Amino acid sequence: MRITTKINLLTTAWIVGLLVVINIIVFFLFMETMIHMEQNNIFDKADQITKEIEKDQISNDLDKILNNSLVEDSFIRIILPGNRVMTEVTNDKILSQKIKAKYVNTKNIKTRVIAGQKGEVQVLVANVPIRLGNQGVICLQISERLLGLELRREILRVILISSTIFAAVLSLIGGRWLSNLIMKPVFNMISTMDRIEKSGSMVKIDMQKDTKDELYTMVMTFNKMIDRLQGNMEKQKQFVSDASHEFKTPLTVIKSYANLLQRQGFQDEIMARDAVQTIHLETTRIQKMTEAFLDLANLDNSIVLNETDLVALCQSTADQLQSVYKREINLSFSYSPLIVSVDELRIKQVIVILLDNALKYSADKIDCFIEKNDENIIIGIKDYGIGIPQEELGNIFERFYRVDKARNRETGGSGLGLHIAESIVKLHNGKIEITSNEGSGTLARIILPI
Ligand SMILES: Nc1ncnc2c1ncn2[C@@H]1O[C@H](COP(=O)(O)OP(=O)(O)OP(=O)(O)O)[C@@H](O)[C@H]1O
Ligand SMILES: [Mg+2]
Incomplete structure (x- = not known):
């Protein structure tokens, strides 16, 4: 897999993962806050009804008071000890059937899930005891379907999911562009190396701008290395040519004296001795030179202290x-x-x-x-x-x-x-x-x- 694709996929996966976690947290916090607000609303309503009932005591207007506070998809009941329903106003028969009347003498509120026509729905059930002087304690029960909340939850879910998908797509496109931009010098380097490998000639990477980053340093190091290799190659060439030149002179001398000996033999003893001496001298020179070359070749080896x-x-x-x-x-x-x-x-x-x-x-x-x-x-x-x-x-x-x-x-x-x-x-x-x-x-x- 190309490194750019890898970077791209990894960053996208990271961004999507991060968004999913953040969205889940946002979603649950939002839902918690909404339910809390609904609960507060119901308690406010219960307080209002309690005040009116306490003012009038239980009168004939009780249903009217309850009806005034009735909202859509809800019921309000008054329950007497022994779970007896004293009165109930409702505009949601199914809800009132599903939530059984239960007398409690402590204030509480619960979220429950009931099966509706279109799947499950959340409902809130609040119980508020009301003290009525000599008539004892009655229980006010209010229940509402959280339909508005369901709708808001759906909208939020759609928004969060689509924004995550949108961010993933943007990250893929942007990541591709960015990684291509960042990796450009690396691609340059690969193609230059490829050229060096194919043509055998040393080529440097062209870097117009000093970007002061690691890639710039890498390219500069590569160029320095090429310079050095080029220098070494030239030195090597120079050495071979110098060395051959150095060998040429003694070899020419040896050859001409050998020719002389071949032509004239050893009749002229002085000349012959002179020739052999010179040949010996030049051979020694070549021998010494060869030893020096070996020393030179070994110079690159590290020293042993x-x-x-x-x-x-x-x-x-x-x-x-x-x-x-x-x-x-x-x-x-x-x-x-x-x-x-x-x-x-x-x-x-x-x-x-x-x-x-x-x-x-x-x-x-x-x-x-x-x-x-x-x-x-x-x-x-x-x-x-x-x-x-x-x-x-x-x-x-x-x-x-x-x-x-x-x-x-x-x-x-x-x-x-x-x-x-x-x-x-x-x-x-x-x-x-x-x-x-x-x-x-x-x-x-x-x-x-x-
Ligand atoms: N002590 C010295 N006195 C005078 N000239 C010197 C002295 N040392 C070096 N040189 C000069 O410097 C040159 C280079 O010395 P170097 O030792 O590298 O080479 P070389 O003596 O000619 O040959 P090699 O040492 O390889 O047998 C010599 O050829 C010589 O001209
Ligand atoms: Mg010397």
């Missing part, structure tokens, strides 16, 4: 690189151990990337330090090498970006190191800051919030 001593981690990493590259790496720190919750392997990878840069782009010693303040832990790596020009500092975190391609060809970089390092540190809510002076060295700082 564990308690790590950063001082020990920096020390062991520096020691490893020192023994491999035979270069001086000094580490200084003022706190030890320095236990923090980080992804140990990934932070080690960041330190390796920064140390690798320092090693590649300098020839002197390298100074590392670990500092701590109220908010952050800072791992610094300082080299005294070629440095980075000021205007390039903003670009070095971009994928495949290398300051000097020719220079980097010798050092064998792919331009992915800093991008990977920055992404890892961002996953830890931290950042990497690099300051540099061309010709005198570079300082890279990993800043991790505590």
Whole structure:
């Protein structure tokens, strides 16, 4: 079932239910009030007759007094003890037959239902005792059919039922219009999604007015998501094209040297050794690049935090690189151990990337330090090498970006190191800051919030 139909039916059912309850309450209150008014009327009439009888005592004019108060479809009787009817005036023989004379000496009024020609009718029966000095107590009985009331009840019933039906129809029509209006952005979204699914191209939902409601927020969120997907798709395309481009150069070099070897064989030993060396170098480059790609692909995975001593981690990493590259790496720190919750392997990878840069782009010693303040832990790596020009500092975190391609060809970089390092540190809510002076060295700082 469509959601609009569901909303429509539910609201209509709710409105009808509410109206039915309200109408029932109105109906019964109305009937109660009407009967109460009729009862008061009869008692007023009884009081009037009582006064006249008390004035005259029982005289010959009794029937006249009673007849004066007789209304349509009613009777008035005087009853003596022993249920004896002293006198009765009536214009409704059937009513007077159905309601038996009964002597009571307390004032009361009752509603009764009697069978009439056209079904059942409500009647009122009032008994009022009258004290007549030495003649004792007589009972005045008045009974009336509530015909006017029956009619009013029927009219009220018709009005209430028809107004409920009218409200239900209005609610159905209005509800349909309203739910269509409210659901319009949702329908838009469905058709846009459908278009995206069929054509495979990213389309945003057109929302002219800022309605400041949840649907507007939903559409805006959807559009933001599309923007993001579009951005990601473009980044992916760019990555594939950049990556293929990066592979192309070493592959071309390898192929041309392989061709050379194929053509000339190993007669020229120096040339052959040179070719094999270059092929080996370029293959290593491709291998490193592939590893970097794998790292990049894994960056989206969430990090696994564990308690790590950063001082020990920096020390062991520096020691490893020192023994491999035979270069001086000094580490200084003022706190030890320095236990923090980080992804140990990934932070080690960041330190390796920064140390690798320092090693590649300098020839002197390298100074590392670990500092701590109220908010952050800072791992610094300082080299005294070629440095980075000021205007390039903003670009070095971009994928495949290398300051000097020719220079980097010798050092064998792919331009992915800093991008990977920055992404890892961002996953830890931290950042990497690099300051540099061309010709005198570079300082890279990993800043991790505590
Ligand atoms: N310590 C440094 N001294 C001088 N230049 C640097 C230093 N660190 C980075 N750079 C410059 O920034 C560029 C980007 O560095 P990045 O680490 O991302 O790539 P890479 O070192 O070229 O290759 P990869 O690290 O992927 O092997 C480098 O190519 C280099 O030009
Ligand atoms: Mg690097």
